[in-house]
Amino acid sequence: MSQKIKLALLTGVVVLLTGLLLFSQQYWQLDLADLNLTKHVTTEYKQLALFKGVTLLGKTLFLVVLGFLLGNESKLRYAKAVKLWGLTIITSAVLQVVALYLNNDFSISELYNSLLPLLRNTYPLASGVVVGLCCLKKVDEYLLKLSWRQLIIVLIVATGLPSIFGQDPFAMNDGNGLTFGLVMFLFGAIVARKKVWLQTKRCLILATIMGASYLLINYWMPYISYDVHGNYSTAGRFLNSGALPAVLFAVFMGMGILPFLGSLARTWKLRLADFAYLGLICATNSSSLLPILKRHFEKNSTAPQVMLLIIAELGGLALGTLMLAVLARTAVNKRLEEQWLGYDLIDVLDSLKSKVLExxxxxxxxxxxxxxxxxxxxxxxxxxxxxxxxxxxxxxxxxxxxxxxxxxxxxxxxxxxxxxxxxxxxxxxxxxxxxxxxxxxxxxxxxxxxxxxxxxxxxxxxxxxxxxxxxxxxxxxxxxxxxxxxxxxxxxxxxxxxxxxxxxxxxxxxxxxxxxxxxxxxxxxxxxxxxxxxxxxxxxxxxxxxxxxxxxxxxxxxxxxxxxxxNVDTQVMEKPADYSQAKMAELANKYNALAQKLNQTRTNNWQDQSIIFSLSESFADPNRVPGVSLAHNPIKQIQGIMAKNTSGLMLSSGYGGGTANIEYMSLTGLTVANFSATLPTPYTQLVPFQKQAWSFNQLFAKSAAIHPYEGVFYSRPTTYKKFGFERFYHLGSKYKITDQETIDRSPYLDDKTAFANTLRVLKERGNGQFINLVSMQNHFPYDKGYYDGTKKYRATGSAVTDETTADMIADFATGLSYTDKAVANFIKQIDKLNRPVTIVFYGDHLPGIYSGNNMKKDGVVLHETDYFIYSNKYARKQGAKTKLVKATGLVAPNDFPAMVAEQTNSKVNGYLALLTKVKDELPAMSTNPKMNATNNYNTMVSFVTKQGKILKPEQLTKQQQELYHDYQLVQYDMTAGKQYLLKNKDFSK
Known part of the structure; x- marks a missing residue:
């Protein structure tokens, strides 16, 4: 037989077996074919069992052939082992990049698997090959001295025990373990190195008998299982590549065909070995490849479709092998072979030591x-x-x-x-x-x-x-x-x-x-x-x-x-296509004209009154949550205030957190939903970097922020300074928090403290001031038993799934009852003041304790908090309204500046005129309320109607879309753009 024919035969065998290996390792793990028996043996099952058996036979023979290709590399065993180990790491890393690109999938565990393939046993069969290379010298010392009959007996003992006794003492793992890969690889190496071979005809006959026996056993095993056990629990006991008949088939088939190919050129055998080894890694890298395959094939996918992918993979392996062939000719490769030629393990360690010292x-x-x-x-x-x-x-x-x-x-x-x-x-x-x-x-x-x-x-x-x-x-x-x-x-x-x-x-x-x-x-x-x-x-x-x-x-x-x-990657928001200085001048004129129109009926100025924005931590009525009912109402007095004044529900962009984002929206009139996905927290990522940052407090001669807690969170000192707040009262600041009180075992200063400090600042600093109050009393956790008397507010209902949830809701509701008293008392106190004071009281988000609710189903409700706007008696005498009637049922926090301007009958600038129009004509804006992400990456803006229906921007009317686009342009200009509008006094001052 000519060398060319031998070359073609060997190449065909390697490619065929690699393809079968890829198929057997991937197709049968995709659950595309059901091989689980329950009631009776079907014709389809028997056909699938035979089909799977044939593919698994190819996997066993593959390892023998790979051992044959590398069996004569005993002089370069360590060099080749190191190369294959490095190839394993590189290929595994490449496959992980492929999975990342195609499937958006990456995990730290897979990274460790890629970098430590031997230690983490990521590729057991491939590891068996690498270990087998290191053991080639021992093959010469021990195994080559045995006769073929002795070798086959040793092989039967090593691989047959699991098949015969149902135990696995040598960790063959049904043909998937490192030991199995090592044994079959070494047997292939023996075939390559042994001088005397058995008769080819006899080997092929024995291989045929073993292969047929393997298929017949798997054909009859369901019946045997049912007769012995009364069920099909052991129907697939031998349907694996480690079964003894499959092993003997590979052994005899290898002994029958491989010796004729032993005279082929070493270089070509090494290239085929590289190809096969790459295929082995790809086939056994199920964690990276299987998600990709499952993305392309559904349950009804057929084997031919998978075969098309296998063919594509074989092409990729061929290309990778070609690249390895080029690298094999480099000086690095030759130097490695020269240095490690014939080294023992001690020599290798000495070589590594010298490299370390070098x-x-x-x-x-x-x-x-x-x-x-x-x-x-x-x-x-x-x-x-x-x-x-x-x-x-x-x-x-x-x-x-x-x-x-x-x-x-x-x-x-x-x-x-x-x-x-x-x-x-x-x-x-x-x-x-x-x-x-x-x-x-x-x-x-x-x-x-x-x-x-x-x-x-x-x-x-x-x-x-x-x-x-x-x-x-x-x-x-x-x-x-x-x-x-x-x-x-x-x-x-x-x-x-x-x-x-x-x-x-x-x-x-x-x-x-x-x-x-x-x-x-x-x-x-x-x-x-x-x-x-x-x-x-x-x-x-x-x-x-x-x-x-x-x-x-x-x-x-x-x-x-x-x-x-x-903090480097901060993209504020996408630039609108028509953004320009001329366009912003046009918008300034448009909304300055609207401001003039609104001001014709407005009589009050900001400098003559005091405004308080009171953000109440986690304030939201638990009784509104689907499936939750409290034994008593914890906010009865606040609900009484709401019934007589401007009030409703506020759509929050957070659940369980996100306070600073809600605060940012209420102070600036801008929605975080318009910002880029890379800007989850404007307080820390945007405001400190802005040349100018517009905030509602800038309309007042005096402004202060009060937070009865540590001031470091969300970079508030930097943000408030950028906003123009003159004072920031917090624990540890030079502006002291006085009248400090806590409730029972709670570590947080209570709302009574928060309002006492607000009242003190209100009295000390006189008229014409803005106060931003951020409370802490109702902050998580809610499972520490902070309050006494929680049984009064015991929660029941379908969404209260366990005692822990019930206890947390009761603890939270008890805190709300103290807020209720503090708010009612504060309202009485500001009513005694002989100057106009208006408070916007609102909850920032719901607490994250309603685990019994489904965000996709109840998301809108779980993002609705309570709010009211109250103007004291003196303010009402000066023209402030008691209750707004237009667009107040469901609002967003960015609506509050416009709402308080309307409530107090105060004159507005062009920007507040825009916000007034947005409040009146657009549904409330938010990030996706079906998600519970907090301080996370923003989603596309959602519009929520009073009925709780979620709309996308394209579902708005033409007029609403134009208004929303104006709002986007203004937000871009004020945050990411040239800030043309902030230079226009009529618009921003």
Whole structure:
């Protein structure tokens, strides 16, 4: 037989077996064919069982052939094993990228599986092949000395016990275990190396008998199972590639056909081995490929459709093999083979040791990066304790054991920075010590800022470097002297090390690649917050939690470096197509004219009255929640106020959280639903970066914010300052929270305290002021038993699924009863004042305790809170209304500025005129109320009618769509655009 024919035969066998392997590993895991018997054996089952048996026979023979292809590589066994191990990692990583691209699927577990395929036994059969390569020398020492009969007996003992006794002492795992892969691979290697072979005809006859026996056993097993057990529990006992007849079929078939092909060129056999090994990895990578396959095939899909995909995969494997063939000719490959030729394990370890010593400067640099990364968490945690919710953790222990991946992500950031500097300078000590010193300076600065502001360094603060002289003037003399001395010592150390211990330089191409890869790594931060982007999916899977509502907590959980990058990707909102200076001038004229029209009937000015926006934490009537009923009404007095005054329901964009977003909307008149998906929290991601940020309080001569809690959350100090608030009263501020009281065992200052401080500021600062009050009394958790007397508000109903839920609702409702009393008392107090005062009281969101409700079904109701607008007696005497009647049943928080203007009969500017029109003519705007995401990535804006119907923008009338577009243009201009409107006094002042 000619060499060409042998070559064609071997190639055909390898391709056929690889295709069968791909099919058997993928098709039968897709549940496209039902092989579960319940009542009786059907013709379809028998056909499918035979079909599956044939494909599994190919899988067993595949391993023997792969062993035959690599069986003569004993001199290069370690080099080849290392190559296949590296190929496994690379291929697995590529498959994970494919899964990410096609299926938007990524997990940290799969990442570990890709990087540690042997340790995590990700690919048992492939691992058996790699281990088998390392054992080839032992084949010569022990196995080749045995006769064929002895070898087959050993094989029967090793693989036959599970078939005979139903036990698996050698972990063959029905032909899927590492041991099975090792045994079958080694037998194929023996076929390649043994000098004497059995007769071909005899082997093929035995193979035919074993194959037929295997198929017949599986054909009759359902009947045997039923006769013995009375059911079909063991019908598929032998329907696997590890069954003894299947193993013997592969053995005899391999012995019958492979010896004739042994004279083929080594190079071609190696290429075929690469092809087959790639196929083995793809076939057994079910975690990445199966989701992709299931996306393309439904239950009624047929085998031919899967075969088309298998053919496409074989083409990809052929291309991958071609690339490996090219790489095999490189100097790296030849050097590896030369160095490891005939090495024993000790030699390999010695070689690895020399490689480590040769590159120890880089390994020490990585170790230094790990130390810097781990230490960074301590610098942003001054008391070395991390508090999440009500649980406190030791920062070092928590990061090391609960979030180790964050250490490595920060290590990558440090290494990438080093890569850029080293690539540009080609100086090891300049880059290494320069990065280390810079990191220490940065971490100390982080520690100082955290101590002063309880907030890490954010990208927005980089612009402060433009005012470096002013910053230096703000620093104390010891700090300046210490910094100068430290800088001098650092530079001296770098110069000393460069002169005393110069390190080898690297080639310009390597430097270029190093800089390019490092820059590519940093550029990924530009896509971290794209909610549907691949980088975002990977980032979440790795455990990155930006926690935008609490930047300090984010830095403590993620590390200051990663938290900094998390804040880089902030796209405010998509630019409307017709946005221009001329268009904004047109809108300014349009709504300034509307303001003039509205002001013809309005008599009051903002400077003559006081307005309070009172955000009540989690305030929402539990009795409105479907399936929930309270024994008593906890907010009876507030409902009485609502009945006589402007009131209704407010559509919240949060559930269980999102306070600052609701607060932002009420103060600015802008909806978060219009913002980009990368802007979940305007308080921390937008306002600090704006040149100007319009807020309702700017219409008043005096304004103050009151929050009877820690002020750090949501960057409120920075945000309020940008908004123009003169004072911020919070715990620890220079503007003190007085009259501090709590209720029973609650750790939060109560609403009585909140209103007492509001009344005090109201009296102290006189008329013409705005107060933004944000309470804390009813904040979670609700399972700590904070209040006495909760039995009075016991919850029942279909949505109260367990005692824990009932207790939490009762605890929450008890807190509402105290709010009810505090609000009623505050209303009495402001009625005594002889100046106009109006309060907008509203709940920000429902508490996240209604686990018995379905968000898709009850989402709108679970996003509706209670609100009212009350003007005191003096305000009503001055022309304020008692009860608005137009568009008040269901409103959004961005409607409040316009509503309070209408209620107090106050004159408006062009912007408030626009908001008035939006309030009157558009349904309430929100993010998707069918979702419970809080401080998460925004969805497309939803419009909700008074009847609770959700509309998309295209479902609005033509006039409503035009109005909404005007509103979008204005919001873009004020937040992401050129802010033309903020320069127009008639529109914004």
């Amino acid at each position: 590159n120890k400067r880089y390994l020490l640099g990585i170790l230094g990066a790990v130390v810097l990364s781990y230490s960074s968490f301590f610098f942003v945690t001054p008391n070395l304790e991390l508090t999440i919710g009500k649980t406190t953790h030791d920062i070092g222990e928590y990061i090391l054991f609960a979030r180790p991946m964050m250490i490595w992500l920060n290590v990558l950031i440090i290494i990438a920075l080093w890569g850029i500097i080293f690539g540009l300078t080609n100086r090891y000590w300049v880059s290494t010590l320069g990065v280390a010193i810079s990191m220490l300076v940065l971490f100390v600065t982080e520690n100082i800022k955290v101590g002063i502001r309880n907030e890490p360094i954010l990208p927005s603060e980089i612009v402060m470097l433009k005012a470096i002289n002013e910053l230096l003037h703000m620093a104390t003399t010891p700090v300046l002297v210490g910094g100068a001395v430290g800088l001098g010592l650092g530079i001296s150390l770098i110069v000393y090390m460069e002169r005393k211990y110069p390190q080898p330089i690297i080639k310009w191409m390597t430097r270029l690649i190093l800089v390019a890869v490092s820059c590519l790594f940093f550029s990924s931060s530009l896509f971290l917050n794209h909610s549907k982007g691949k980088m975002h999916i990977v980032s979440l899977a790795l455990g990155n939690d930006p926690t935008f509502y609490n930047q300090l907590l984010g830095a403590q959980q993620n590390g200051p470096l990663l938290q900094f990058l998390d």
